[in-house]
Amino acid sequence: MNRLEAVIEKEKEIFYSQRDKDLFSSHILILIHQERESKKYKRKLCLALFLGIGTLSLLFSRISEIANDFTVGLSDAITGDILTTVVFSYGLLFALLALLKKPDFIFN
Amino acid sequence: METDEELVKRTLGGETDCYGVLVQRHADYLFGLGMRFTAGNREFAEDISQQSFLRAYKYLKSFNTKKKFKQWLTGIAVNCYKDLSNKENQYLSLEVIDEPSYTPDLGGNTGFFELIKPLAEDERAIFTLRYVYEYRIDEIAEVVDLKSGTVKSKISRALEKLR
Numbered sequence: 650m651n652r653l654e655a656v657i658e659k660e661k662e663i664f665y666s667q668r669d670k671d672l673f674s675s676h677i678l679i680l681i682h683q684e685r686e687s688k689k690y691k692r693k694l695c696l697a698l699f700l701g702i703g704t705l706s707l708l709f710s711r712i713s714e715i716a717n718d719f720t721v722g723l724s725d726a727i728t729g730d731i732l733t734t735v736v737f738s739y740g741l742l743f744a745l746l747a748l749l750k751k752p753d754f755i756f757n
Numbered sequence: 758m759e760t761d762e763e764l765v766k767r768t769l770g771g772e773t774d775c776y777g778v779l780v781q782r783h784a785d786y787l788f789g790l791g792m793r794f795t796a797g798n799r800e801f802a803e804d805i806s807q808q809s810f811l812r813a814y815k816y817l818k819s820f821n822t823k824k825k826f827k828q829w830l831t832g833i834a835v836n837c838y839k840d841l842s843n844k845e846n847q848y849l850s851l852e853v854i855d856e857p858s859y860t861p862d863l864g865g866n867t868g869f870f871e872l873i874k875p876l877a878e879d880e881r882a883i884f885t886l887r888y889v890y891e892y893r894i895d896e897i898a899e900v901v902d903l904k905s906g907t908v909k910s911k912i913s914r915a916l917e918k919l920r
Contacts, residue, residue, distance in 0.1 A: 665789035
């Protein structure tokens with residue numbers, strides 16, 4: 650028992666010192682800062698994912714409606730205004746080309 | 758000079774630099790604790806010290822400012838020591854036996870380090886707190902989150918091993 654007590658008494662007198670205390674302290678603060686930034690980033694990422702998934706699900710729920718509107722709009726355009734415009738513009742183009750090939754017909 | 762508890766309050770108020778003061782104030786204590794728990798393994802002791810400060814910051818909100826910060830930090834250090842020891846043991850069990858084994862950097866009273874080697878992790882921690890740091894049984898019980906009776910029986914078991 651005396652040997653045990655002697656060893657413990659000797660151990661009590663020893664002082665252990667953390668090397669580079671300033672550096673150690675700065676290192677701890679940097680790690681804390683990194684951890685905090687990482688948490689912020691994860692939170693932002695989760696929010697972005699949540700909003701992204703929400704927007705996509707909203708879009709997909711209305712996709713048939715949008716596709717339907719687009720198809721109807723396109724068929725109306727073909728049967729109506731666009732067809733007339735195309736016929737008129739191509740007709741005018743051919744007429745002008747014909748005139749350019751035979752300029753004598755105009756100037757004489 | 759501000760007390761630890763005041764510095765904790767300021768840290769929680771957003772002044773992170775105050776935590777740096779706490780780290781500087783208790784770095785030697787935690788390192789010494791780590792050296793004694795690990796029987797003189799300097800690198801391991803530094804890991805324990807670092808992990809303890811990081812964990813303490815993480816759970817700083819749960820610290821009761823009516824209690825002693827140093828004592829609360831000691832409890833965290835004991836838990837970190839146990840966790841890191843378990844991890845290290847898992848790692849060592851996977852190592853190839855033929856490879857050269859790691860020799861710890863024994864700086865200090867090798868007599869004490871040799872003395873506590875036969876003790877289990879929790880026995881080492883309790884024994885060191887009781888006889889080197891002279892904590893009372895009820896204080897140790899609070900630090901390691903055990904009943905006083907359990908602490909007493911662990912101490913007597915440790916003493917039996919050392920005789």
